[in-house]
Amino acid sequence: MLREQWLVWKACQSSARVLSTVLFDLKVYGLENIPRRGGAVIASNHQSYLDPILLNIGLRRPLYYVAKAELFENEPLNWLLRSVGAIPVRQGAGDISAIRQSIKVLKDGHLLNIFPEGARTHDGQIGRIEKGIAMIDHRAHVPVIPAVVIGAYEAWPWNRPFPTARPVRVQFGPAMDLADQTIDEILATVDRTLHKMYEELKALSRIRDGFSSKSIFNHHADRN
Numbered sequence: 600m601l602r603e604q605w606l607v608w609k610a611c612q613s614s615a616r617v618l619s620t621v622l623f624d625l626k627v628y629g630l631e632n633i634p635r636r637g638g639a640v641i642a643s644n645h646q647s648y649l650d651p652i653l654l655n656i657g658l659r660r661p662l663y664y665v666a667k668a669e670l671f672e673n674e675p676l677n678w679l680l681r682s683v684g685a686i687p688v689r690q691g692a693g694d695i696s697a698i699r700q701s702i703k704v705l706k707d708g709h710l711l712n713i714f715p716e717g718a719r720t721h722d723g724q725i726g727r728i729e730k731g732i733a734m735i736d737h738r739a740h741v742p743v744i745p746a747v748v749i750g751a752y753e754a755w756p757w758n759r760p761f762p763t764a765r766p767v768r769v770q771f772g773p774a775m776d777l778a779d780q781t782i783d784e785i786l787a788t789v790d791r792t793l794h795k796m797y798e799e800l801k802a803l804s805r806i807r808d809g810f811s812s813k814s815i816f817n818h819h820a821d822r823n
Contacts, residue, residue, distance in 0.1 A: 604661070604682055604683065604684060605661060607679075607682040607683060608661045608682075608683045608684070611652075611655075611679075611683060612655055612656065612658075615652045615655065615656060616656050619649075619652065619653060619656055619767070622754075622762070622764045623649075623653075623750065623751075623754055623764065623765060623766060623767040624766045624767070625653060625656060625767050625768075625769070626767075626768050626769070626808070627653075627656060627657040627768075627769045627770075627771075628768070628769070628770045628771070628800075629746075629770050629771035629772060630657045630658070630771060632744055632771045632772060632773050632774060633658060633659075633660070633710070633744065633771060634742070634774065635659070635660070636660075636708065637708055637741070637742075638704070638705035638706060638707065638708050638709055638710070638711070638739065638741040639705070639710055639711075639741050639742045639743070639744055639774065640705065640710075640711055640712075640713055640732065640735065640736055640739070640741060640742070640743045640744065641654060641662065641710060641711070641712045641713070641744045641746050641771070642713055642714075642715050642732055642743050642744070642745055642746065642789055642793070643712065643713075643714060643715075643745075643746035643747065643748060643793075644714070644715075644716065644720070644725045644746075644747050644748060644793055644797060645714035645716050645717075645718065645719050645720060646719065646720055646723065646748050646749075646750075646751040646752035647719060647748075647751035647752055647754060647755040647756065647757075647762075648719070648755060649751045649754060649755050649762065649767070650714070650748050650751055651664050651666070651712060653748055653751060653767060653769050654712055654746060654748070654769060655712075656769075657769075658710070660709075660710055661683070661684060661709070661710070662684075662710045662711075662712050663683075663684035663685070663686065663704050663709050663710060663711045663712065664680070664683070664684065664685040664686065664711070664712045665685070665686050665688050665697065665701060665711070665712065665713050665714070665731075666680060666685045666686070666687060666688070667687070667688060667689075667718075668687040668688060668689045668694075670685075670687075671685075671687045684704070684709070686700045686701055686704070688731075698731070698734060698735055698738075701713070701735045701739075702735055702738050702739045705735070705739040705741045706739055706741075711735075713731065713732045713735065715728040715729060715731070715732040715786075715789055715790075715793070716728060716729065717729040717731065719757045720752060720757075721757055723752040723753070723756075725790075725793055725794055725797055728786050728789055728790045728793075730782065730786065732785070732786075732789060733782040733783075733785035733786045733789070734782060736777055736785060737777075737780075737781075737782050737785060740778050742774035742775060742776055743774065743775045743777055743785075743789065744771055744772065744773075744774050744775070745771075745772040745775065745789065745792045745793055745796055746769065746770065746771045746772065746796075747769070747770050747772075747793060747796045747797045747800050748767065748768070748769050749767070749768050749797065749800050749801055749804065750765050750766050750767035750768055751767050753765045754767055766808065768800060768804050768808070770796060770799075770800045772792065772796050775788065775792065
């Protein structure tokens with residue numbers, strides 16, 4: 600990442616840290632699982648537009664992103680996304696260019712965020728894992744760091760124009776070496792790991808944060 604890009608990333612991260620603490624009481628766990636150097640995929644569930652920002656908050660290294668191509672059609676947003684290392688991908692089109700760019704980013708020793716579901720959840724749960732992450736990791740041969748986000752769906756679901764204040768938690772898991780696995784095995788491992796971490800983080804957050812069912816785990820209560 601060029602120095603100019605690093606400065607933009609750092610400024611965005613600092614601003615986002617303050618806002619996320621105030622609005623979402625953000626707490627991030629497992630940062631010790633992020634390697635200090637070398638390429639790695641951070642594979643996370645996708646609850647909200649907030650997710651790329653939330654995953655980036657506690658990191659000491661810039662995090663590159665894979666983002667849907669439509670977001671780059673807005674000129675100011677296009678500049679910002681490219682300044683922080685975002686890679687445009689056309690969803691559902693088997694975007695070979697995006698795959699190649701992603702592999703290059705990883706082989707160059709950077710962190711790359713991929714949402715294996717390919718799109719934001721419509722119900723807060725983890726959806727079907729798409730093949731993109733397996734194709735990229737199978738060729739890049741880098742560790743996969745599983746990550747889960749809870750509360751972001753309640754803070755900013757897909758059908759709401761603006762976010763609202765809700766507690767949000769992020770958990771990074773231990774790195775997984777999937778180099779010897781087939782594409783189907785990678786998909787199964789990522790799917791199983793994310794679901795397990797998701798349920799564990801919800802359970803732990805109820806205990807250590809004292810969350811009630813009306814805080815982040817029952818968005819239906821907000822509709823009544």
